[in-house]
Amino acid sequence: MSRLPPELLIHVIDALRDCSSFPDQIRRRTLRSLCLTSHFLRELAIPLLYSSIRITLPGRFEELSRSPYVPEHLTSISVADHNTWGPRFLGYIPLVCSVLEHARHKLHTVILDLPLRAVMPEDDVENVKQQLRHTLESLPALTTLVSCRDELFLRTERELQGFGMIPGNWMTMTQLRRLSLYNPDVDQEFTDACLSLPHLEAVVVHNADMPGADAGPLTALVTANNPAGLPLTVTYICDYPEVLARDDLSYVHELAKRHPNFRVIGTPKEVLDHERNTTQDWIRGLAETGMLSQLQTEPRIDAA
Known part of the structure; x- marks a missing residue:
């Protein structure tokens, strides 16, 4: 040789x-x-x-957190877990954080497919979800964040008011350029948080909760400009045709007609016909191959 x-x-x-x-x-x-x-x-x-490392929990996190090659070379990581729920899952979060922190100076892409929303606040006695939030906020090179199964409202101080989460001003990862979240509430708080990110160029929301008949928050997001002075690219992916057909969400389709930077995409039937979790797997696969961004530039898919 x-x-x-x-x-x-x-x-x-x-x-x-x-x-x-x-x-x-x-x-x-x-x-x-x-x-x-x-x-x-x-x-x-x-x-x-x-x-670029793809890893499934529990994985090799301890080994990676000590590797001399991780801080030198790791720029993209995809973390998934499909078999662990509840308090047991929380034990792995510090291991995830240790690898993210080890790679913090070069890590620019983080893809998470984790059951964070399945963990009740009273089970998180060590506050490890907040630890994950702080770790993500501490990554100076982070420009792409994809969360396939959670909206990443990880603030815990106000979680236990009734049965809902009160996210507050939750988004402080100021270097972000591309953000993809599962099932966020596209309300005024969400829009304000996104627009507070000075470098944000593209937002993808999967199965987002759109406020019925209130076009204000989504309109503000769609009509905002990115740092280059161009319209912010916004993509709404939905698994449910019946949701896209609701009369009170007609403003969503009207916005898509008026603004080419906003796309409404129905999840492909071949994806929906598979078993549970497949849509999240599909999103993760698109993110890992770089196709999630290309969804925003291909011809619009007519949903409904």
Whole structure:
């Protein structure tokens, strides 16, 4: 192997790149094997192996939190959990935070598919959901945040007023350019929080709760400008055709007709026909491959 010209070895590594920022398992195994082949190939493969990591809880968080390659190379991470609920799940949050903090100076993309909303406030005795919030806020390079199963209203001080959450001014990740959340209330608080982010360019909301007959908050979001002076890109993805057909939400479709930067997308039928959690898996897959942003530039899908 050492007799092969360096240019050919570099082509070997380049051939392992794909359109996704997250290498699949076959490519990751190949990269790990190349790391054992020679020092030269190891130096070429390590950045690819550690730049984007997809991990399912409980995963290798303790190992990653100690790895010298994580702070040097990790720029994108996707964290998922489908098998742990309730208080047991909370025990993994500090491990997630430890890896995020370890990579904090270069980490620009965080994709979370976690059952945060399944945890009742009284179960979070260690306040670890708030720890996750503070960790996300502390990442200076964070520009893309995707939450596939939660709206990330992680403020706990006001959670127990009645049965609802009172988010307050919850969004302080000021470097964010792209934000995707599951099931947020698109009300005035949400709009104000988004518009307080000075660099925000695109917002995706999946199964958002739109206030019936109150077009104000959504209109303010859709008509806002991004830092370049262009309209903020807003995408509303909905799993339920009956919701999109509601008379009191007709203003949503009217906004989409008047503003090309606002798109209303019905989740594809082939996704809906699969078993539970598939729509969140679909969103995560789009985010990992970079297609979630492309949904905002392709021809509009007519929903309803």
